[in-house]
Amino acid sequence: MAQPDEPQPTVVPSCPLPSKICDVLRSDRPRSCCGMAMAGFRTSKYQVPEWHRRNAGVYYKAFTASEEAERGRAESQHLMKHAAASAQRAQEYSKTTLGQRLQDIHFWRVELQKEIMELDAETNLLAAQKLRLERALDATEVPYSVVIDNLECRERRQPPDLVIDEVERQLLKEADLIRDIRDLLKRTIIQATTQIRSNRIQKENCELDWSDKVETYHIDDKCVSYCTDSTNVQFHPSSVKFEENASTPKSWAQFSHDNISSAEQKKLASVQLRSLINSIIHDASEDLRMQRAAVNEAFDNRCRELDDAKFRLEQHLQQILKDIADEEANILNLKKAIRDKEAHLKVAHTRLFDRSFRPNIELCRDEPQFRLISEVEELTVFLEALKRKLMESEQNLKNLEETRMKLEKEIAVKVNSIFIDRQKCMSYRVCYPVDLEVASYKQ
Structure with missing residues (x-):
């Protein structure tokens, strides 16, 4: 369809067109008076009305083609x-x-x-x-x-x-x-x-x-x-699709x-x-x-306890050493006392022995005899007591010596323990890192 503002084609008036352009009947042609001799000249010719009708058909076709072309151009535009x-x-x-x-x-x-x-x-x-x-x-x-x-x-x-x-x-x-x-x-x-x-x-x-x-x-x-002006564009028909993995x-x-x-x-x-x-x-x-x-x-x-124990042991050792010295001196005194008492006993025994040789009636149980016998008995008792005391003192001295050795051993043990704890252990702990947090930053 033509647009309203487009110019309408001009229609050229012409003669009325027949409904059927080429509807020409052979029966309508005039018969020739010349007979059969003119038949070859008349069979291929048209009548004047036929000629006009045919021209009119050609004009109509040209008009229609022109109109269709113009409409096609308008639609193309x-x-x-x-x-x-x-x-x-x-x-x-x-x-x-x-x-x-x-x-x-x-x-x-x-x-x-x-x-x-x-x-x-x-x-x-x-x-x-x-x-x-x-x-x-x-x-x-x-x-x-x-x-x-x-x-x-x-x-x-x-x-x-x-x-x-x-x-x-x-x-x-x-x-x-x-x-x-x-x-x-x-x-x-x-x-x-x-x-x-x-x-x-x-x-x-x-x-x-x-x-x-x-x-x-x-x-x-x-x-x-x-x-559209780009020089690197071209047809890619195969790309006009959606990828399966898109x-x-x-x-x-x-x-x-x-x-x-x-x-x-x-x-x-x-x-x-x-x-x-x-x-x-x-x-x-x-x-x-x-x-x-x-x-x-x-x-x-622990080191203080060991020091205190060592100090007390040393005090006891000093006392034991003093007791040993005193006990040794006591033993010497006891031995001297025994020797002295034995000398007195010897005198008494000698006196009694000599008096046993008195003759006859002179062998009398007189007061000196009783006194000598009593003296011997007293000296014997004292000697036995001194000897027992000597034995006790010697045993005490032996016990003191054993105690001294034990104390010295204990002191040595304490010294060893103090050396281990203080010198070996505590001195080695000086290199003990105090702070891991600080150590973690060190190179």
Whole structure:
């Protein structure tokens, strides 16, 4: 249909056209008067009306063809304008959607890059904490060796000082504490290593997603720059389809969202683990410090007890030595007294013996005789008493000597115990690291 503002074709008046242009009947032709001789000239000729009708048919066909061509040109113009406008709108809309897509890609790319940087920084911090754990674990080797050396040295104490005293209980408690701390540090190092590996795996996933976003951004940005004047555009009929493995906008956004969410979870777990590591190192350091103080206090108390026991033993030894000297002097006096009494007894015996030779009636039981006999009896009693006392004194001296040896042995044992506890153990504990927290920062 022609548009209202388009010029209408001019109709040229002509003679009325028959309803059927070529409807010419042979019966309507005039018969020739010339007979059969003119038949060959008349059979192929038309009458004048037929000629006009035929011309009219040719004119009508030309008019119809012209009208159809004009209508086709008008429709072509309209179609070209509509197609051009539609193609321009479609291209602009595609460009707009590509621009929006670029914004979405840029948003996720920035978010992924931010997560990658934060996760990398967090992984580095966790690696530093893991290094602190390893240094703290190395720092526990010296305390453990000190404790084991103290226990081994104290095994060389001599009886009766080889006792399970408070020092040994505290040392065993310290050894158990160090072993527990070392086990905890080793488990935490394994946990930190696992977390670092998880962080790096998730970082690689985010980097792959970010790399895909960067490549896609460059592709879509190049697509935005394409226009009809571009020299590098061409037909690709095979690309006009959806790939079977293509994602949807929802799954595409969900993929990056899941990567970022997983990175956030890994980062949060890493932060919590770093806080836990700080607490473990601090608490372990405090526990070791307190236990070290308890062991040192037990050593101080035990050394004071040993010093006090040694001092008392030395006092007793001095008294025993004095008693031995007195007992030796007493034995000498007893022996001298016995000798003196034996001399008196000899005199009395000699007197009695000589008087037994008195003749006849002179052998009288007179007062001197009774007195001599009484003197002998008294001297005999005293001698027996002195000899018993001498024996007792000699036994006492022997007991004192044995006591002296025991005291000297006990003093030697105490000296050995004091040397072990004070010189071997306490002096070696000077190299005991007080603070694991400080040691964990040392290079």
